[in-house]
Amino acid sequence: MLPVLPTPFTEAGAVDPEAMAGIVDFALACGVDGVVFPGFASEVDELTAAERATLLKVVVTRVGKRVPIVAGASAPTAAEAISHCREALANGIRHVMIQAPKSVGATTEAVSAFYGEIAAAVPGIEIVLQNAPAPRGSDLKPEAILQIVGANPAISYVKEETLPSGLAISAIAAGKPEHLKGVIGGGGARYLIDEYNRGACGAMPAVELADIHVAIDRAYRSGDIDRARDLYMRTLPLLVIQFNFRMAFTKHVLTRRGVLTNQVVRAKVPPMDALDVAEIDAWLDACADLMTVDAREPMLAGGV
Template sequence: MTALSSLTGVFPVLPTPFDAHGNPDTASLRKLVDYLLRCGVDGLTYPGVASEVGQLTVDERQALVDLVLAEVAGRVPVIAGVSSSDAATTIRLAVAATERGAAALMVAVPPDRKNAAEQIVYFKEVAKAAGGAVLMLQNVPPPVGAGLDPEVLIEVLQAVPSIRYVKEETLPSGQRLSVLRAKAPANLLGVFGGAGGRYITDELRRGAAGTMPAIELAEVHTALFKAHREGDADRVRALFTRMLPVLNVQAVFRWSLTKYVLKKRGLIAETRQRMPGPLLDEMDKADVDAFLLDIDDLLLAQDQLP
C-alpha cells in the first residue's frame, strides 16, 4: 500500500471502454490513463459509478484495476474502488488492490445497512481484512448507497480509524462537507466531492480536499483546481461557468456523454456502454459539439493527446 499523508486535488474516475462486442477495451483504457497523466491530474480513481462498475464481473474489475495500476506505475496515486453488495467480494477486491499498490480503497456505504452500528460492523470487517489500508468512505445517495447523514458518518469515522477520507455525494454535498470537517475525528484527512464536479465551487469554498469527476473535462478540472490552490477565486468561477453546459448534459446522459466526448477526441474506439440509460441523439450530439467548441482553448490540442 502506497500510504500517503494526504491525498488532494483532481482524481477523475476512469470510465470502462468496451469494444464492439461489449468486452473491456484495454488498449483504450491505457490511452485514457495516458491522457489523464498528460492533463496533470493529481491522481486517478478506478472503478466507480462512472466506470459502470455495477456491470463489471469481479474478475474484470480485478484485472482492470491491475492494468490501471501497472499503467500508472506509481506516477500518481490511484484510488481503487472496491465496493460490492457482498462483503466477501469487497474484501477480495480490497486485498488485491492493496497488494498491488493502490493509494486508498474507496468503499461505498451499503444501502441495506441503515444505521451507524450496522455500517460500523461492515467497515470494521473490511478494514481488518485490508490490513490497515487507507479507506475512503463513499457516501452515495439511495438507491445505490445508504446516503448517511453527517452525524452517522461521524460515528462511523470515530469507530473505524482506517477511514481517512470521505467522498461525499449525498446532497447538499457542501453543507454536509462543512459538518464533517467541523466535527470529524482526527483520522479524517479530507473530504472529496463527486457528482461530476457540478458542485465543486461550493465544495472548495467549504474546504474540500479534492474532486472526483468523470474524465471528459479533466484539463479544465485540473486548471480550476490549480486556480483554487493559487487563491484565484475569479478564475475558479470563470472556469466552472465555462464547464457548466457540458456538466449539465453529463448530469442526464452520464456514460453516453463521457464516451461520446472521448471517442470524438480519439481517446476510445467505441461508445458502447453496458449500463442502461439514455443515449445522446443527433441533436444532443450537435449541442455537445457546440459546447466543446466553446471551451476548445481549455482542452489539450489534438497533437497533445495520446
C-alpha cells in the same frame, strides 16, 4: 483532482485493455493528482470480477508510481469488498473507496460494523467512505458519518456526494477526527466551487474534462477565485448534460477528443439523439480553447 476512469469496450462489447491504457495516458497528461478505478462512472456493476482485475492491472502498470490510485472496492457484501481490498493491496494500492451496501442497512451501528469488519480483515488499507445519495447510496447524514469515521481509524477520507452536499461537507470538515485526512467532493464537479469553499480537499469527477478541472483546481488553490469561477461557469453546461447521459456522454466526449474510438456502453443510460449530440458538440467547441491535451497527438512517449 482524482477522476473516475470509464471502462472502454470494443465494438463487440468486450473490455478493451489497450483503450484503458489510453485513458490513463490522457488523465496523466491532463495533470491529475490521482485516478480512481473502478467506480460508478466505470460501469462497475456491469463488470465481472475478472474484467475488473484485468483493467485494474492495466491502470496500475500504466500509472506506475506517478500518481496515487484509488481502487473501487464497493460490493454487495463485506466478504466481496474484502476480496476487492486484498486485490488492491496485491497491486500495490492502499486506498480503496467503499460505499456501504443496502444489504447492511442504514443504521450508524450497522454501517460502522461493516467498515470495521473490512479494516480488520485487510490491515494496512486506507478507506475512502463513499456517501452516495439514495436510491443508490445510503444517504447518510453528517452526524452518522462522523460517528462511523470516529469508530473506524482505517477511514482516512470521505467522498460526500449527497445532495445538496455543501452543508454536509461543512459539517464533516468541522467535526472530523484527527485521523480523517479530508473530505472529497462528488457530483461530477457540478458543485466544485461550493465544495472547495466548504473545505473539500479534492474532487472525483469523470475524466473527459480533466484538463479543465485541473485548471480550476490550480486556479482556486493559487487564490485566483475569479479565474476558477470563470472556468467553472464555462464548463457547467456540459456537466449539466453529463448528469443526464452519464457514461454515454463521457465516451462521446472522449471520442471527440481522440481518446476512444467508439462509445460502447453496457450500463442502461438514456440514449442521445442527434439534437443532444449537436448541443454537446456546440458546448465542446465553445470550450475548445480550454482543452490543453490533444489525444490525437502522442501524449506520454516512453510510457510505462
